[in-house]
Amino acid sequence: MIFAELSLRLNDVGYKNWLKAGYFLLKLRDGLQGFVTNEMRSFHQKLSRNNAVLRRGQRCPNYCKPRGNQAYMPRGQADVPGPERCDAAALLNLINFCDHFSFVNQHKVREVIKSRNELMHSCEMRVSSEWLCQYERKIKDLVLELKHIPEVAVAGREISEMLSVDWSVQVPGVDSTDGLDYEMLDPTQISQVESELLRESLQELRLQIEGQGPFTEQDLTDLHRLRDFLKSNKDLEGRFQAELLEVETLEYQLKQPGDGETEEQALEEDTDDVPQKKMKIKN
Template sequence: MVFEELTARLNDAGYKNWVKAGHCLRTLQEGLRPYTDSEMRSFHRDVLKQDPLLRQSCRGSCSLKGDQVSSLCRECLGWQRVILHHHRCPEVKVNWENCSPQAWRLEHWELAKAFMPRGLLRVKGAEQCDASALLNLINFCTRFHSVETRAVREVIQCRNELMHSCELRVDEAWMRRYQRALGRLLQQLGHVAALAEAGRQIKEILTADWSICVTGLPHLQGFVEPDSGSRWETNTESISRWEAELLQERLQELLHDDGAQGAEQLPRLKDLLRANRDLEERFCAELQALSAREAAGAVG
């Protein structure tokens, strides 16, 4: 039954494209994590060498809420100046609430989070960051001056379009644009081993057919037939897992989105989960939480 339901979903070309594009994004994310971690570790070390005064401890147990930066102690204000100096677009609002200022001198990733989207206060390292956070870091931090910002922003735009798709579908024209954007970015980062490998995997994902052949033979059940231009083979368990990871990420984003976009897209995602028994069983706890939230909203 699981194979049959997955096969039916992947027979929808737009939905299959959405899942494939999402898996490419997660593959890119895995390559970006060690790269950004290494670069920000070196950046943090260089900043401390350039200004030894930044090694001094925070004197006021400083914390930040929204734009409240005037209450920082002298030592933390020094770090704030460093962040603004190395921000490619200092006129853009910096998400200070991501940061624990007293940790800037100690943790390179606390410095990195100042260049990322909001909501990352509890994130402790690159391994906990999604592609959006890492791409924004590269886009805004001058440490990554060798990477063309246009290429980064094109991938960020594609990522936002993908994750904000109300129908969870993208067409072939969009996929071609996405592939070009990924190619331009990865070409600039080809000297990084993890990203060179990510690039090879992404090419294989995009050229694979993902046509599932469910037969009566147990040893063939769930085999994915690649197209003639690809040697990439996988199985339904892998595709099912990748699909679930993408749906989980989108569901969590929508659950934390109190705006109009979340209110519009969440029912569509919920309908998809409930219309497919395998997904309904996998996301049973999340669907119960949604029902409870809706009930509380109705009472309120």
């Protein structure tokens, strides 16, 4: 039955809070994209005016490469062509690290980044109502800081409006609508928010494991938990077939013999339990 499994998942208050927090992040992303696009265009024009070579329309001969956090973007998004293709994390990191955005209260930006990381690293995909209230306050503080930007102001209103909407899904023939005196969110919209948030969580975890070299038991546990969650919900399993295949491929790579380890040793250690020692991803 359509949305029946989603309806059951929303009975978990912690999971519902997790989705709401993800929705706030998506709205903030929508509000920031146009702002960042305009500011970076202005930033690049200023650089061009101050550089004689670029001012003459010539290509820079030095082929400069960024160092350290001069790349600005978090891992996995350094090659994204523009702000309209970035997620909230990329936009917030750009605002935080690029000196051009020094006019923005950086403390408010970093507070949202901190909460965003806590949200995406919540391996159980649940947050408390208290955490959600604190997160909402941080989001609103940043929105207030950028209230002069129309798109951000709209995002702030949409976030506030969403707090008064019931995040439940009614299944025809199962749920009753008698006595309801509050607006309910379109289940298709909830499903879209859920898909975006789960996909971002999966990508975050995959990049963390692939990029950090030696990984920990907790990394594997988180990966298995997210995989099992997707596979235990048939609607999500069907929607995330490609991502689940990537997870299975990554798991296979993780089980390959590490440096200085023979295949026989690897086979002896290949049990159903999570490995107790650190391993390295083999290219």
